[in-house]
Amino acid sequence: MTYQLETAQHPEKLRRVAIDPVSRVEGHGKVTILLDEQNKVHQVRLHIVEFRGFEKFIQGRPYWEVPVMVQRLCGICPVSHHLAASKALDVIVGAKKLTPAAEKLRRLMHYGQMLQSHALHFFHLCSPDLLFGFDSDVTKRNIVGVAAAHPEIAKRGVLLRRFGQEVIRVTAGKRVHGTGAVPGGMNKSLTIAERDELLKDIYHIVAWSRDAVRLIQKVHIQDPGLYNSFGIFRSNFMSIVGHNGDLDFYHGTLRARDDNGKLIFDGVDYQEYDRYIEEEVKSWSYMKFPYFKSLGKEHGWYKVGPLARVQNCNQISTPFAEHERKEFVDYAGGTPMHAPLAYHWTRMIEMLHAAEVIKELLHDDDLLSDNLMVEGERKMEGVGVIEAPRGTLFHHYRVDENDLITMANLIVSTTNNNQAMNEAVRHVAKRYLHGREVTEGLLNHIEVAIRAFDPCLSCATHALGKMPLAVELVDPEGQVIHSLSRS
Amino acid sequence: MSQTFILDGKTISFADGQTIMQAATQAGVFIPHLCYHPDFKPHGSCKLCTVKVNGRQTASCTMRAIAGMVVESDTPEINAERLALTQMLFVEGNHFCPSCEQSGNCQLQATAYHLGMMSPHFDHFFPNRAVDASHPDVLLDFNRCILCSLCVRASRDVDGKNVFALSGRGIKTHLIVNAKSGQLADTNFTLDDKAAHVCPVGVILKKRRGFAVPIGERTYDKQPISATAKAVAEER
Ligand code: SF4
Numbered sequence A: 001m002t003y004q005l006e007t008a009q010h011p012e013k014l015r016r017v018a019i020d021p022v023s024r025v026e027g028h029g030k031v032t033i034l035l036d037e038q039n040k041v042h043q044v045r046l047h048i049v050e051f052r053g054f055e056k057f058i059q060g061r062p063y064w065e066v067p068v069m070v071q072r073l074c075g076i077c078p079v080s081h082h083l084a085a086s087k088a089l090d091v092i093v094g095a096k097k098l099t100p101a102a103e104k105l106r107r108l109m110h111y112g113q114m115l116q117s118h119a120l121h122f123f124h125l126c127s128p129d130l131l132f133g134f135d136s137d138v139t140k141r142n143i144v145g146v147a148a149a150h151p152e153i154a155k156r157g158v159l160l161r162r163f164g165q166e167v168i169r170v171t172a173g174k175r176v177h178g179t180g181a182v183p184g185g186m187n188k189s190l191t192i193a194e195r196d197e198l199l200k201d202i203y204h205i206v207a208w209s210r211d212a213v214r215l216i217q218k219v220h221i222q223d224p225g226l227y228n229s230f231g232i233f234r235s236n237f238m239s240i241v242g243h244n245g246d247l248d249f250y251h252g253t254l255r256a257r258d259d260n261g262k263l264i265f266d267g268v269d270y271q272e273y274d275r276y277i278e279e280e281v282k283s284w285s286y287m288k289f290p291y292f293k294s295l296g297k298e299h300g301w302y303k304v305g306p307l308a309r310v311q312n313c314n315q316i317s318t319p320f321a322e323h324e325r326k327e328f329v330d331y332a333g334g335t336p337m338h339a340p341l342a343y344h345w346t347r348m349i350e351m352l353h354a355a356e357v358i359k360e361l362l363h364d365d366d367l368l369s370d371n372l373m374v375e376g377e378r379k380m381e382g383v384g385v386i387e388a389p390r391g392t393l394f395h396h397y398r399v400d401e402n403d404l405i406t407m408a409n410l411i412v413s414t415t416n417n418n419q420a421m422n423e424a425v426r427h428v429a430k431r432y433l434h435g436r437e438v439t440e441g442l443l444n445h446i447e448v449a450i451r452a453f454d455p456c457l458s459c460a461t462h463a464l465g466k467m468p469l470a471v472e473l474v475d476p477e478g479q480v481i482h483s484l485s486r487s
Numbered sequence B: 001m002s003q004t005f006i007l008d009g010k011t012i013s014f015a016d017g018q019t020i021m022q023a024a025t026q027a028g029v030f031i032p033h034l035c036y037h038p039d040f041k042p043h044g045s046c047k048l049c050t051v052k053v054n055g056r057q058t059a060s061c062t063m064r065a066i067a068g069m070v071v072e073s074d075t076p077e078i079n080a081e082r083l084a085l086t087q088m089l090f091v092e093g094n095h096f097c098p099s100c101e102q103s104g105n106c107q108l109q110a111t112a113y114h115l116g117m118m119s120p121h122f123d124h125f126f127p128n129r130a131v132d133a134s135h136p137d138v139l140l141d142f143n144r145c146i147l148c149s150l151c152v153r154a155s156r157d158v159d160g161k162n163v164f165a166l167s168g169r170g171i172k173t174h175l176i177v178n179a180k181s182g183q184l185a186d187t188n189f190t191l192d193d194k195a196a197h198v199c200p201v202g203v204i205l206k207k208r209r210g211f212a213v214p215i216g217e218r219t220y221d222k223q224p225i226s227a228t229a230k231a232v233a234e235e236r
């Protein structure tokens, strides 16, 4: 947990390498690397352009608009923002406890989102690296290449994602940017026809998710030298956990552990998150760096997302996913696994859990109920937290007596992982780039490390494996002396 | 006594004193419109209902039908002009359909779909207009006002209150609230007023309702706006 390589001693004497934009992550990111004449790495930074303007933009808007409006933050996991905002506004309209139907419908929507997002990330964005190798032929290292070499895997990826989108469509009214959740509940339940349509497919969705866990487990175990150490750094980690410490993506209390797995805090009501977490601003990045107050800036940063969640919970409530969790914990040897590439394994365990929960919910008749709304004593402030596909997501609002938003603070999953991603990139740069001629394959190693976190950098999505990538080596005077590009 | 005129090749009957718009609607023929509302005197300001009568352009919501006249409405040329007018309305205000609670119930949006609008085409003005949230039950979001004056007419002619007025001229025209403070809370406006329910877009909104109606059940999810005239004809 150090700041090594964050800031070079004499940047003016170094060459600059920029990977801009990082491909196959959602949105825009840029990596700059400062090298000296011997190609020694002196400084590595992941810059993320984050759309903080949003918090200003919603000030002065009526609160009931917000759950729909905030979805525009992201084209990949809009449902997470939709639900986190709705949860914050539940507090404001005094809906302390939703009706069983509303809670289950929201959960269904969210787990559908988890399934589709994890499937997209694994099959479309990462399987090329994992199946072909990080410096394999760049022309084949994309989903089209996967479809040619492993058509069955590619096809399942598409169908898993489509199923998740279908779950979202029936709960939110649309596949992307629907409505669904409203402060105090939901605006629709499921029809019997909608439910039965999903029930037809859910069994093979569960089966395929099990296969996906096995696939990534095999890939991981076959090459422990790489998978257990690539980009590794130790850190604290955080997530919400549900009842009895269960893995829960929709609701729970905050729990954080240190790098050895020891609890830092537990059972924290997220309405009070700002007593535990603070955000640091750094001059070179638009994205803030959050940390645990009790540990301070230097030691208090943490990671979130699948790797954090699966190791933070006591158990998983569904049988297949729980079995896979135990396998994972066994493999890790009883201490927390910190390897970034283990994100992939845990992500697939989560996808399996999501599929199993969807199956359970589809057998619950509450989904068909029209008892969808509650309200209570109006409050002026509320916080909503959810475990989004990429990690813990905070929405915090204040509303005036005329119902207008006066303050909004969002900590998105990728921001929670900001320092962690920077660390991973630094470790990879040091190990693979240090003292060597920079090639496309080597630069892809950097991107592989970033992609493990599934960063959602802005609301844009990009054509598969086709995102333009420009890399420039610039000498101390700013002259481009060498450039690499793929487009 | 039944008299007729020709609209796009179709014979339309009308009663004395009826406008082209009224006669067409009764016959189940849709003519795009925004400032026209069957319950109020026509205003003739949005010009979306423009048709050609014997080759000359006129607003069909104000023009009385005359026996034997030949009217063109659904032609590529006229629809192109309607489209341009609609696009201008979109850029003149702030119409962000994706996060607007009126989406699916909005006449401007439905008209844009009807005319095949794919983009606003013109540069956005992005005007800076504050909302008026002072009233306990109703929110005014002036960003979406298309100056159709329906609320003005409803409040004056039905509610007898004169809560709203159009002020300024030309491009500076804007909707105001008749109170010293300019705030809706300082008028005798209530949610029961006719004026609370006539806005064709998303300016005058019942508070805290938001997105209560799910996608699929909103007005124009069920039928396109062009079907509204047919519905009127069928009711007769
Ligand atoms: S507020 Fe609505 S009804 Fe009133 S003038 Fe504006 S658009 Fe027309």
Ligand code: FES
Residues within 6 Å of the ligand: B032, B033, B034, B035, B036, B043, B044, B045, B046, B047, B048, B049, B050, B059, B060, B061, B062
């Ligand atoms: S509807 Fe005729 S001018 Fe507006």
